[in-house]
Amino acid sequence: MNGAVEAANKNIKKIIEKMTVNYRDRHEMLPFTLLAYRTSIRSSTGTTPYSLVYGMEAVLPIEVEIPSMRQRMARAFNKKVRLREFSPGDLVLRKVLHIAPESRGKFAYKYYGPFIVKEAFDGGAIILNDMDGNENVLPVNADTLMKYYP
Template sequence: MNQSIVEGINARLGRYGRNWLEEFPSFLWAIRTTENTSHGKTAYSIIFGSEAIIPAEIGVNSKRVRNINEESNDSEVLLNLDPLKEAREQAVIEEARYKKKLEAFYNTRVRKEVFKLRDLVLSNNEAIRQFDTRKLGPKWEGPYVIKEAHSGGSYKLNDMEGKKVPHHWSGMHIRKFIV
């Protein structure tokens, strides 16, 4: 969400973002009234149970603006509360389904490698930031020796002198050391 706000500020006001505070409510309004990709609903509709009337629509004589009855509006909003709970639960289910699809898509490109005991490997320093590498520092550390292999693809490592390396290492954060 923060990234979306920063991108909106940069797009609208340029890199330096002068007067961003005056524009901030319009960024939030845009985020709250934009459909979420994962479940197809806006944040506003999930919270209030109906779509927002955008400020530009108020000045225009649209059907939604003409049909507002302020006296019965409160009772109509209360009628939306029961279906609203169901809509929120459905949005959570849809979002979970979307994330599962996204995960499956990205995992098709992941090459799973199974390591055996005593294999020599390098560990990805960026994964845990064990060492301060700065910009031009090494991305891989090692070599290390696989000491234990656990189910689910995690490993315990020792350095070349036999000293334990902290953390469990995922197979995604180590790679085979080729001499």
């Protein structure tokens, strides 16, 4: 494998040598060494091997007890999230997701409707009826809806 495994083993060996006093302690420090190696950023990819495998950054054990920047960012994000609850019979407008080529540019309509909520599910999926009572076949996400007040 063109030396990739050997290079990784060499780096792990360097880390474990810095963490141990003598060679007999190496087996005790191996899990901590692997955690340090997997959660350190590589200059070649600009990210950690853990995030490449799992698609998100690892939460370190110290971050559970001490509020980190990640927890503060999540708290700031969650403060701005608006809860949208729809019940059957509500009138809603649906966001225009695809702009038509002959649209009016920035003066085009952002929402269209109104529609009537037929059924609302827990995950945010909603089945709509148009004003004539015809049911839309596909459910829509609650993020694309806005309550309509006539």
